[in-house]
Amino acid sequence: MLIIYFVLLGFPLLFTRTDSGAAIQLTPEVLARFLIITVPVAAVAVGAGLWGWLALRFTIDGDDLVVETGLLRKRKRRIPLSRIQAIDLVRPLVTRVFALAEVRVELAGGDKSEIVLRYLGKNAAQQLRAELLARAAGLPGHTPEAPERPLWRVPFGSLFGSLIFRLPVVGTGLLFLGSLVFMIVYAELGMLVVASAALLGLIRAVVAPLVMYANFTVALSPDGVRLRYGLLETRMQTVPPGRVQAISLVEPMIWRGNGWARLEVTVAGYAGERQALSSILLPVAPRAVALHLISQVFPGTNVDAVPLVPASSKGVSFDKADGAGTDDAVFVSRHGWGCRRTDVIAHARAQSVRLTSSPIQRMLGLATVHVDAPPGPVQVAAGDRDLGEARAIVESTARRAQAARRAGGDPGRWATR
Structure with a gap:
């Protein structure tokens, strides 16, 4: 990228106007000036890219991904494949010209947990991605890539x-x-x-x-939800089963007339800017398609079938559709008037359940119940509940979450369960 930038920056130096200002001519002096500026910068950019390529080595050793970085000072990381949260195949515009790709491996552990394997051939990157997904699921590395079933193209x-x-x-x-x-x-x-x-x-x-x-497509496969999108930089994102922590069905007021909805998600492993870039599970689709995708991510879930109890009449609500409810699989909260949001979290994904009450809520005998997921765009809460009802929701949801985690087990190595 630096090469292209500096070549374009130096290109105007090739030309100079005559005294009349009407003609343009190329002179040896200007050509020499262009080469003096462009060639060293291009050499530095090529050297930096070559250094980065030589400094990164990786191997798959049993159930671990071993990554070595550095030429003068080497650093080795051994990452259990069970920690893999998501695997993205990314092709920036420049790398697409040279038929190259990047494999980005998201791990549990915060903002600096991403591993980027660059300068791979397109086919080699796809094979590496398939092998990592298979081993993370507990299957042999030579397992063929799982077939997929297209769900929706936007x-x-x-x-x-x-x-x-x-x-x-x-x-x-x-x-x-x-x-x-x-x-x-x-x-x-x-x-x-x-x-x-x-x-x-x-x-x-x-x-x-x-x-x-642009060109956003969603497909389902045994190894997870596959998303493909991008006009200049293309991305193929695979989210393994059990890694989606919470989903929000977003319906802006103008969209509701067309029956459109958007799905936003909190995915374990993404953090910071990467969380924001990977928070869209479906940018726009008919509401029925969005509900069907939720039922595939959280199996056996029918969001519209979950009975929602309205908030207390002592609270402030602008929409009678607001409410919260639960069943054996998920906790659902709906709120918003101009832009309606239906937040859904599986009991097995809930990290904690807590009750909060502001000074005004305490005066009215109200409280808010929070069902916490990892940090992300989707935060599930049931606001303005009567204090006794809120305490009952906390106890009931905590019991359901504990039972769901015992039944579901560890989301890693899911194919061997």
């Missing part, structure tokens, strides 16, 4: 429409048009600042997600 029109028809985007678009009209009619150049800020907001809210999630 049409480009639906993706573009879902990004456009959101209240913040609509408001920003109106602000952009209004500022342009005001600037033209009243010749007020100061409105150019407002128009520029609104345009940047539209690019970030529409263009960036459109490029990231």
Whole structure:
């Protein structure tokens, strides 16, 4: 990438204008200047890339992934494959030109737990990914890649429409048009600042997600949920069974007229920026498709069949659809009026259950129940419950979570259970 950048930076130096300013000519002096600037920078970039490639070595030793880094100062890491949370096959734009790929292995353990295996051939990267998934599931490394069943492909029109028809985007678009009209009619150049800020907001809210999630497909296989997406940088993400901690069914107000929904997830192993980039399980789809995918991630779950008990009348709620409920498999909480969210967490994935009460809630005899998952975009809570009801929910949910963990066992080596 550095090579391309500096070549483009030095390319204008090849040309110089004559005295008349009408012609452009190439001179030996300018060519020498271009080579002096570009060649050393290109050599440094190539050397840095070659150094990084030589400094990384990895092998699979039984049930461990052994990664060695460094040339002058070597460092060896031995990672149990049971710690693998997700495996992504990523192909940035530049590496796609040379038929290369990266395998990114997400481990349990925080923000610095990602292992990136770069400069692999496309076929070699796919084979490595399949072997790691098989061994993490407890199968022999030579096990063929599991077949997949396509579930949904997001049409480009639906993706573009879902990004456009959101209240913040609509408001920003109106602000952009209004500022342009005001600037033209009243010749007020100061409105150019407002128009520029609104345009940047539209690019970030529409263009960036459109490029990231273009060609989005979801498929199901025995080794987990497979996601493929990306226009410039393509990504194939595989989330093994049991790694999705919580799911949120998001239905903005404008979308509900079309029956659209989005699925956001908290996946164990992702942290920081990687968590934000990998938080979308389905950018937009019919609500029935989203519910079906939830039932595949949390087997035997029917979110709409879980009875939801409304919050206490002493609390503040703008939507009668708000409520919380549970069954033997999941805990469900629904809230929001402008943008309705239905948060779902499997009892086996709950890390803790706690009760909180603000000063105002204590005055009204209310409390909020939190069913905690690992840090991520989905946080499940049932707000404004009567204090006695909240305590009963905490005790019941804790018992269900303990029983579910005993029945489910360790999510690692799932294929041998």
